Amino acid sequence: MGELLLKAENIDKSFGLTHAVKNVSLEFNKGEIHALIGENGSGKSTFTNMLCGIYTMDGGTFTLDGEEVHPKNQVDANHHGIAIIVQELGTLSGLTVAENIFLGNEDQFIKFGIKNTAAMNKKAQELLNEYGFSRISATAVIDNYNFEDRKLIEIVKATYFHPKIVVVDETTTALNQSGRDELFKHMLRIRDEGSCVIFISHDLGEVLHYSDRISILRDGDFIATINADDVNEDELKRLMVGRELGDRYYRTDYGEKVSDEVVLSLKDVSVPGELDHVNLELHKGEILGIGGLSDCGMHELGKAAFGASYDRTGTVTLGDGTPINDINTAINHSMAYASKDRDNESLVINDTIQDNITLPSMRDMGFLLSGKKMKEFANKYAKMMSVKMVNVDQFVSNLSGGNKQKVVLARWIGKGSDILILDSPTRGIDVMVKADIYDLMDRMRKEGKAVLMISEEIMELLGMSDRIVIMRDGKVSGEFTRSPDLSEESLIDKMV
Amino acid sequence: MKNKINRSTIREILPVAGLVFVIVLFAILTEGRIVNPTNLKLLLSQTYMLAIACMGVFFVMSMGCLDFSQGSLMGVTCIVVCYLSNINLFLAIIGGIVAGGLLGAVNGYFHVVRKIPSFIVTNCMMYALRGVVAYLTTKSPVYAVSTISNLNTMPFMLTITLVVLAIGFFFYKFTSLGANLKAIGAGEKAARFAGIKVEKTKFLVYVAAGAITGFAAFINAIKVGSVTSTGGNQLETQILIALVLGGMPISGGAKSRFTNIIVGVLLYKFLTTGLVMLGFTTAMQQLIQGIVFLIVVFLFSDRESIQVIK
Structure with missing residues (x-):
């Protein structure tokens, strides 16, 4: 840990009157899980979406492994070694599992202009087995699987090519406990392979448990990067909102009688x-x-x-x-x-x-x-x-x-x-x-x-x-x- | 989104600016002929039917649907109006509206109840009804009672058009109708969850659009006096071009404005009249119209929130 992988300098983005990301500079290291936290609208997703070529940035540079990168779209970002797992559904209905996994990267199976579907399916099934999702069939249409399984397929899609950076954007809210465990397992594997996971989550317990370092954004401004071992949940909350939160989060009463009506x-x-x-x-x-x-x-x-x-x-x-x-x-x-x-x-x-x-x-x-x-x-x-x-x-x-x-x-x-x-x-x-x-x-x-x-x-x-x-x-x-x-x-x- | 805000202001301003530009351009090119009072009167007389028919389609398009059947529907209802006018003029008006409403209900039935995309349904209706018009006018055109042309005076026609538009505007702006239609266009599923009766509204709007065109057929009968097999031909295209020129988003939704109708109809009529005056052939006129249409759609298409037209 400690070797610089990605350097973001003066990243800036506005949507109309909303200044979503303000001149943010951040550093990400090899072999770390780096959490990005902040309130809604603090600019986390906007920041990572620019890195992944989903938005174009208004200003600033991303330097990956000493080389400046400007991904034009997600596939281009993949070619630079940057992958993302998004908050909402990131798979396409009507396509097979294999087609989804290799979406935009079918070239490897094309010879003389003809796509070798059998080879693609075989490769996809191998990957699924390798990830421990052998119950998912590569040739099945993706609609046969529920939200959870589709997220798991997305994990394969985003990480099979050993990217240097994997962005996990608020994915855990969509998953149940077993799905989360799968995701964390792969996040840790990616880290151990020397890549970097940028982990966006609102669940601070999760963040503290799995990340090595944590960066906080507030209203588009960069606040701080801290080691996960040096903070606790309350401090993070304070940094996120810029003021003390009251003790009360859930209601505190017990034993109140509810009406029979x-x-x-x-x-x-x-x-x-x-x-x-x-x-x-x-x-x-x-x-x-x-x-x-x-x-x-x-x-x-x-x-x-x-x-x-x-x-x-x-x-x-x-x-x-x-x-x-x-x-x-x-x-x-x-x-x-x-x-x-x-x-x-x-x-x-x-x-x-x-x-x-x-x-x-x-x-x-x-x-x-x-x-x-x-x-x-x-x-x-x-x-x-x-x-x-x-x-x-x-x-x-x-x-x-x-x-x-x-x-x-x-x-x-x-x-x-x-x-x-x-x-x-x-x-x-x-x-x-x-x-x-x-x-x-x-x-x-x-x-x-x-x-x-x-x-x-x-x-x-x-x-x-x-x-x-x-x-x-x-x-x-x-x-x-x-x-x-x-x-x-x-x-x-x-x-x- | 700095861009987007500018874009939406452009959307508001450009049609009006375009109208002024077209008027000034053709005034120069025709050495003022297009803006002399006689011609303006003539031009105005051509807008009545189009403006009224546009209003029905405007409601349909607000919901993100399309209607290509209006031209043929105009042909059929105009036959009804002309035929009935020989018995009684009042009956002719009612007959036109009822016939239009029924044909609109057929559109509505197939689109809403049978869940077929409006693009397909109304295209089929366009051909089917065109066949009906051709059949009913095979031997000779259907003539309206000759006294009907007595009504063809500017005060009468202008007043009646303005009254119809005012009624439409009232419902669109001052009742929940407009907001409901726009919500259906902007997000049908969410509109349903917010308690809008989507199916019922859609169906009734198709009926209303047919009925409105049925009334426009009466205006057309006053002006033309008879129907041939080409009665109302290509009206649907004229409506679509006019609305889009007026700034109407092709996928409807929240950015639909009632003024799109008026600005669009005037813009379209000035454009076509100008082209005629400059001596372009029909083929050239169509080519130019097509190109202008494409440019406007290109400029206005909301590519960020593009959605399938229902």
Whole structure:
């Protein structure tokens, strides 16, 4: 360790009025896992995306092994020995596993203009076996595999050619525990081979455990690079946000009695291939946590409760007996839903903040709409949620993950919804915004609203829920009541 | 995104600037003939039908859909209007609107219920309805009652066009309709999760677009007085060019503006009239129009958020 591999000098990038990365200079060594941390919008992803040729930089240079590199695109970056595993899906549907692995690098299998598919499949299968993913078939179409497996395939795709730099951008939030373990195993292997892993994560425990050095960005500025052994989680948080965080992160109360009044009940709810006769009751003023492995059906459960599932059987009814069979009825009866798939299902991504906030509330504003009133409405709730923005006419596609989620929540708070279904509410979101969201949920609970929180994070379930329901294979497999003695293990036990 | 902000301002300004540029250019090239009052009056008289028909397609395109059937649909509804005008003028208007609405419902049914891309559905409808027009006019053109041309005065036609546009503007700007259509264009799935009745809205917009063109057929009948087998031919292309020239994003969505219709129709009409006055052949005019269209699409395409047209 210690030998310089990549030197970034005065890297700069603006998006319109947002100065995303400000003159950042950083050094990465051979044989290290170098974590890059910071709040949402601090410029981590923008920085690595420039390194990988996804964005072009406004200024600065990257020097890799003494040679200046300017990747034009991801494939070009690969040729320079730089690879990335991204936060969202990075594989292409409709192609086979092998085609995905060698995407953009098929040349090695082409002789006299003809691609030798058999050789490519064989090579891909060898790689998969080598990585310990032999259950994945190289010739199968990638759509046959779930989100988790596709991430594993991405690991192969990004690292089989022994790149000098591998960027792991917020990948762990998408993976369950076993997937994470696989990823870490390969990160450590890459490090031991003398390459460098640039590791972006919001999970500070993970960061401290696996990285050698940690660099912190804040609002596009470089703050510091420190050895992982010299800091603890609280110090990192302080460096990230630039001020002390309160002690309270999750709610701290225990043993509060939850009302017996049922506001939403699911009876015998089934969705083919997803849910199997689920029964559930949500009470007034309750935070009901739903946990499980990512394909246990809990995400579909949120949709089913919101009347958004196709092919659902069984009944979903409100406290007063109103059946919920479509999204419109749900919204009209004060229900709200924030999807795990924020960019496609929660937000109209190519639209303004204002339109996104006002959409479901327009029906309450009468037949005639005043532009001024709508702007005031959007401003009021965007400010209430402290969305970082230039103004409400800004498009949501340019916002960071945490800010996007704030817009989603602002919409439903504006609508005044009483039953909130929040699927992975803090997915890919930094500590500060997380704390805000937890605080908000706690306040809602006290106001007598009911929250159905679906989460893949066990700590979040333990910290926030009045009651926790664990699911496995589309069925409810366990239920727990809020208690300081409840352990992670007992939940995990019901998940697998 | 510094670029992008500039780009969106350009999008707002360029159509208007283009309109001024085209007027000034042709005023110079035609030595002022294009802007003399007689010609302006003539030019204006050609915009009524186009502007009204554009409005329906504007709603459709806001949702990120397309409609190529409007030309043939105009032909068919115009036959209905002309035929019924011999019985009663009021009945003719209603008949045109109802016929247009029904044909629009066919578009809507196949696109929304049967989930076939609008591009395919409306293209098929274009050919099918063109066949209907040709069949019904085989022996002779369908004539409207001769007194219908009494209505062909500027005050009447201009007023009626402005009233129709004003109604459309009102719904687009001051009710939730506009925001809903734009949201569907910008992200259909999310729009559904925000409680917009996507299917119902789409279907009704296709019905409305047909009905609006059915009304435009009445305006056309006043002006032309009869329908031949080419009635309404290529209107769909004119509409598309006009809207895009007016600054309408081809994939619809949040950047759609109602003013795109008015600016676009005027720009298109000045352009075509100017080309005619300069003595270009029809073939040359089409070539030039095609090139201008391509340039405008090139300038305006939002390549960063490009999406498949539904």
